[in-house]
Amino acid sequence: MAISRINISELQNLFDGDPLILVPNNKIRITLLDEYSRLQKTNVFLSPSIMAIDIWLEDLWTKLGRKGISPFCDYQILSPMDEKLLWHTILENSLDKYPLLNSAEAAISVSHAYRLLRQWQPDIDVMSSLSHFLAIPDVSAFSSWVTQYRELGEQHRVLNLVDCIHRLLKENARIDPAWFSHDIKLFNFFQPPPIYRALFKTLSEQRACESLFSKQSDMSSQRQRFSFHSLDEECQACSVWIDQLSKQDPCAHIGVISNKGISSDRKIRNELEKKLDPAAILQLGTLQSAVNHANSGMPIIKTAVIADAVLLLGFCFDIQKSENVCRILQSNYLVAAEEEQEARLQMELFMRRFASSEYSLSELNRHLGNEKKPFYAPILSNALLQYRSHFRANSQPKTTNEWAAFIEESLQELGWPGAYLTDAEKDTVRQWHELVEQIASSGIYLGQVQFQSILTKIKLLCRDTLQKYPTNNTAQVSLLTPNEAIGLNFDYVWFVGFDDNNWPTPVTPSPFVPYSMQEKLSIPGCNSQQNYEQAQQTFDLICNSANTKIIISHHRDNEELHFRPSGLAADIPLSEYKLIASQPEPIRSVIDHFTVSPTITTVVDESIPLGEAETIGGGHRIISDQSSCPFRSFAHHRLEARSLNDFETGMSAMARGTATHKALEILFERITSQKQIRLINEAQRNSYLDEASQQAIDYLSDRFPQFMAPNFSRIEKQRIKQLLLKFLEMEKSRDNFTVLVREHSQQWQHGKLNINLQIDRIDQLNDGSLALIDYKTGKTSYPRKTFVEERPEDMQLPIYYTATKEVTDQQVSSVNIAHLNIEKLAYSGISAEANFQSKVTVWDSEKEQMSWKQLTDSWVAKTENLADEFTNGTALVNPSNGLSTCRYCNLNNLCRIKEIATENYSMPIEEASDD
Ligand code: SF4
Structure with missing residues (x-):
């Protein structure tokens, strides 16, 4: 049996005499037509004339205008x-x-x-x-x-339409009853604004015109009120209740009324759909929803397909935000999205490594068109190039009609909207085409405009157009705002989020109309009294439209916000809600849906050793990650799972760090000992510094031509030169040393593991021993505990030591980080003797009860053990310092550390916080 959404059982005369039935909106029109067809006893019948009032007015205006009748022929409706x-x-x-x-x-x-x-x-x-x-x-x-x-x-x-009604009312005396070929019935106009009331009065003076309303009930004795802790709890209770109702009474029309706004409504809808039709989550928007809602509440500009179209149109300008370029690289709504998917992904990874927050499209096209690179994506490259040339040839001001044609043609050439759209996306694309058509027809008063102006107007309209969803006649549940619910009938109603923040809504007077005038006219939203009365009227109307049961609920907390129940329902006593025992997990229901008797096998993989043909190479991070958290190492270096780098404004810190490394390499190629630093004259030193800093600038200019304008290059060179000068001063204060090697590439092989190292510098100290140095432009120190902990978070220096010891008999007596940061110019590390630099910790064998040899042997053993763990595939989620290790790791969604932590998994969280 079909579901009845409007009750006209007592309005036998509604359709008598073939009247024209005017209704407040299209939703009521569709519902009334459905109800009419539901009540017919034959399959074939004539549809009654039912029109939304605004559509009827437009229609009437156009028809009479065509007949040359004034004022209809004098003006067009906007x-x-x-x-x-x-x-x-x-x-x-x-x-x-x-x-x-x-x-x-x-x-x-x-x-x-x-x-x-x-x-x-x-x-x-x-x-x-x-x-x-x-x-x-x-x-x-x-x-x-x-x-x-x-x-x-x-x-x-x-x-506009309201001005047209004013014209009609002004012409009252000249209105001809013959203009309206039918008697008029006004249906369910519960709260018409004054201009419509005046129009209805005029119509009734000219023609038989009757006001009728669907059946209302008095539900005061069947209301219940609940309070929940959170929106999640409230949604869950509502969905369980509706699930049960829909099984008990499959023809009931159930209304869920929410005034909470887009994000809460989306949550309510998801919860309801999950409960009523769990399998729908696998249909990817191709099925009709189990919940009717007039629109998604979401402006179409926020839907992926439209957001990408608007972004693409802006790609006629060369400089773009890098985030937007990446979004287009990932877009499925473009030409060759599937064929070039991998290359476009590679391009994004490349950009995220080297690009700043803005990117030049010429640069993008150069890369995408380079067939020697993994990001070779010629189809997208050509499409973007063509679009830009097409735009350049058409960039002069044009009429909106011409721009609309240009937009549709260009998007088509770019392959938009792609080959695979869900039903909901197809509907949204239809809304887009309507919108572009509107733009085309608005040329009459906009004249010739620049493209930028058209783009702004498109964005404005896309922000103001809500994504629509078609009504599903078989869905029992309607999720509606209070205004959408007025005029419909329900068997059951649940008011969700019925708190004093939404019922009544906050006061929102217009800033452009004097407040006193708004109050005098009782314009909606002008003051709290007006809002309260309006909310009370709306609440009563909806309650009176429900004929079996009404539930009113609110939740008390939402993040930092606290809500109180609305005063509108204060007379209904609060009941205790007993949450029904948890229903089957949605995913379980989905599996049941697709397999008659599913067999689930659980496999526990505690370790996944490197396969026969699998060899892994990488830098010292493999060992450092294995030490910090085995799962992190497994995810980064076996699964290659990494979060995407964010774009930085200007040049990235990483690029600046590399440039400084390049400068240091040149500088210590020219200056090879502490003695030389002391002896060279100022001019010579200046020349070396100049050469070294120029090397850094050349590197940056090559990578970031868009930033390295002459003035900026000069300032950056000065900055690097100053940094190098200060570093030389620090080096001068050290004991004698000789630079043996710079940017030394070294491999460390352990079983199937091949670690590639780049030791920035190796110095020979005054006793003939070696010191290993790594340059860092950051300020994070390398504390003493890192050298003695069982599982330190950073193993860089111990692995440098291990690799170096394998290839030399010389003693390595110092391992250090050189910090080259304007706020921190210092060494942090450890030395066997006090002959490296005065501020570096000297290992105190007696106090530590461990000799330098024992200490360094422990580094070798640790490095080898960690390498073994890695090759054996140990991938435990076990951060070495509890959650503090996780602070800068972005893998938490993959490793699910939060779930593990709350399940009291044996993990040293407490220790971490103490540490
Ligand atoms: S978030 Fe923590 S537990 Fe998860 S992989 Fe990273 S370090 Fe390991």
Whole structure:
């Protein structure tokens, strides 16, 4: 049996005499038509004439206009989109006089204010009502914009719908009853604004016109109220209740009414869909939803397919945000998305390593077109190149009609929207095409405009257009806002999030209409009393439309926010909600859905040794990661799982670090001992510093040509030179040393593991022993405990030692990090003797009860053990210093450390915090 969403059982005469039935909106029209067809006893029948009031008015205006009847033939009706574009154009043109931070948002707000004033003042003209308030700057600006709006409207002979009603009312005496071929029935107009009330009065004076309402009930005795701790708990309770109801009463219409906003509504919807149709999560948007909702509440610009289209259109300009370029590289809505997927991914990885927050598209095309590189993606490269040439050839100002054609053609050439769209995406793309058509037809008053202006207007409209969903006649549940629910009937209703923040909603007066005028006219949202009365009226209407049971609930906490129950339902006593025992896990239900008797086998892999043909190479991080957390090493170096690098503004710290390394390499090629530092004259030293810092600048200019303008290069060179000079001063204070090797490549092989090392410098000290040095441009020290811990988080210096000892008989008596940072110029490390640098810790064998040899032997043993662990595939989630090790690791979603920690897995979390 079909579900009834509107109760007309007591309105036998609604369809009598073939009337024209006018309803408040399209949703009520569709529901009424459905109900009419449900009540028919035959399969074939004539549909009654049912129209949404606004559509009927537009239709009437157009029809009578074609017959040459005034005022219909004098003006065309502006669509809501055209109206916003017109306001936006006016606001943009007046920016010199009235500067605005965001003209697009202001246009929407001004358009709304004008409509409200016109709807709530059926008898008075806006300009005369505003004339007493022109001393208020916002009102004065508004008044000026309204004047321009009207002048443009007159010039182009266009009016918005509310202005058209005003015209009709003004022409009252000339309205001909013959214009309306049917008697009129007004259905379910519960809260019409004053202008509609005036129109209905006029219609009833001219033609038989009756107001009718669907059946209402008095549900005061069947209401229950609950309070929950969180929105999650509330959603869960609601979905369990609905799940049970839908099984007990499969024809019941169940309303879930929420006034909480997009993100909460999405959560409620997901919870309901998960419960009512768990298998739907695998259908990827191709099935009709188990929950009806008028729209997703989401502006179409936030949907992936439209966001990518808008981004792509902006790719006619060379410099783009790197995040946006990566988004396009990942987009499925483009030409050859599947064929070039791997190459585009490689390009993103490359960019995330080397690019800053902005990227040049010429640079992108150069890389994508390089067939020797793993990011060779010629199809995308050509498409982007063609789009930019196409734009360059068409960049002069054009009419909106021409730009609309350019946009559709360009997107098509770029392969948008791709080959595989879900049903919901197809609907959204249809909304996009309608929107572009609207832009095309708005040329009459926009004239010739630049592309940038069209792009801004498209973004404005996409932000203001909500993604629509078609109604599913078989779905029992309707998730609606209070305004969408008015006029429908329900068997059961659950008001979710019924707190004092939403019922009534906060006061939102228009900034452009004098407050006193808003209060006098009782414009919605103008003050708390008005909002309270409005909310009470809406609440009563919805309650009276439910005929079996009403539940009202709220949740008390949401992150830092605390909510109290709404005063509107204070007379309903609070009941205790007993949460029904947990239902099957959704994923379990999905499996059951697809397999009749699923057999689940659990396999525990505690270690996965390197395979026969598997050889792994990498830097010292393999051993450091294995020591910090075996799973981290496994994920990074076996699975190659890493989070993507964020883009930095300007040049990355990593690039600057590499440039400094290059400078140091040259500098210590010229200066090879402490003695030389002491003996060279200033001119010679300056020349070496100059040469070294120029080396760094050449490297940066090659990588970042867009930043390395002459002035910036000069400043950067000066900075590096200063840093090197200070470092030389520090080196001068050391005991005698000789630089033996710079940027020394060394391999350390252990079984199947091949570690590649790059030791920045090896010095020979005054006793003939060696000192290993690694340059770092960061400030993080290498503390003493790192050399003695069982599992230190950083094994770089111990592995340098291990690898060096394998190839030399000379004693290595010092291992160090040289910090080259303007705030920290120092060494941190450890030495066997006090002959490296005065501030470096000297190993005290007596105090530590361990000789230097024993210490360094322990480094070798640790390194080898960790290498064995890695090759044996030990991948335990076991951070060496508890959660403090995890602080800068981005693998937590993969290793699920949080879940493990809460299950009291034997992990030294407490120790970590103590440490
Ligand atoms: S988040 Fe912590 S437990 Fe997870 S891989 Fe990283 S270090 Fe290991």
